[in-house]
Amino acid sequence: xxxxxxxxxxxxxxEGAIVSLNCTYSNSAFQYFMWYRQYSRKGPELxxxxxxxxxxxxxxxxxxxxxxxxxxxxxxxxxxxxxxATYLCAMIGTSGSRLTFGEGTQLTVNP
Amino acid sequence: ETxxxxxxxxxxxxxxxKKSLKCEQHLGHNAMYWYKQSAKKPLELMFVxxxxxxxxxxxxxxxxxxxxxxxxxxxxxLHTLQPEDSALxxxxxxxxxxxxxxxxxxxxxxxVT
Numbered sequence: 001x002x003x004x005x006x007x008x009x010x011x012x013x014x015e016g017a018i019v020s021l022n023c024t025y026s027n028s029a030f031q032y033f034m035w036y037r038q039y040s041r042k043g044p045e046l047x048x049x050x051x052x053x054x055x056x057x058x059x060x061x062x063x064x065x066x067x068x069x070x071x072x073x074x075x076x077x078x079x080x081x082x083x084x085a086t087y088l089c090a091m092i093g094t095s096g097s098r099l100t101f102g103e104g105t106q107l108t109v110n111p
Numbered sequence: 112e113t114x115x116x117x118x119x120x121x122x123x124x125x126x127x128x129k130k131s132l133k134c135e136q137h138l139g140h141n142a143m144y145w146y147k148q149s150a151k152k153p154l155e156l157m158f159v160x161x162x163x164x165x166x167x168x169x170x171x172x173x174x175x176x177x178x179x180x181x182x183x184x185x186x187x188x189l190h191t192l193q194p195e196d197s198a199l200x201x202x203x204x205x206x207x208x209x210x211x212x213x214x215x216x217x218x219x220x221x222x223v224t
Contacts, residue, residue: 043215
């Protein structure tokens, strides 16, 4: 069983739609949760960083963590064509420096 | 230059060649990483350096040899690679203690023929 499960998509939505991206995980030691965005021919860039359960909002993006269900989500409101990218969830425990990534979800927002 | 840079951006090499990938970070970070990214697979951590000392080697074959001469530079030396080693190789850096907050370079697209 993979430590982190993420639906690879591809996901295609019209401009203005609300997008929901999700990951589940099995390791209860994970404490910090991240979403990275990767545009084509670029490296991943950190988009959201959350600790423990709850919501964190940054502009059109909301990251949600439910540790009891081992489930994290990224919501994108009013999606734009510029949001078209691969979104990678990642998580890490309190000890060590090893990030564990999901497979990534490829998102296309159509104008 | 800002952020994390990688050279070359593209590399084609035969199985008997020797080549090196270079990474440089301009962020003042103390930890550096090499990752392998293949299609339909999660990012695979290969090596971690903290304060120029290797702290993790994630069961990577010896045909990949990392080198970290200082906290700003990281190399990945390649020799006698296999076609299945073809992938995007990403370098990242992070501040000390900030393992989740990693900054990635654009990657080197490697093709082994």
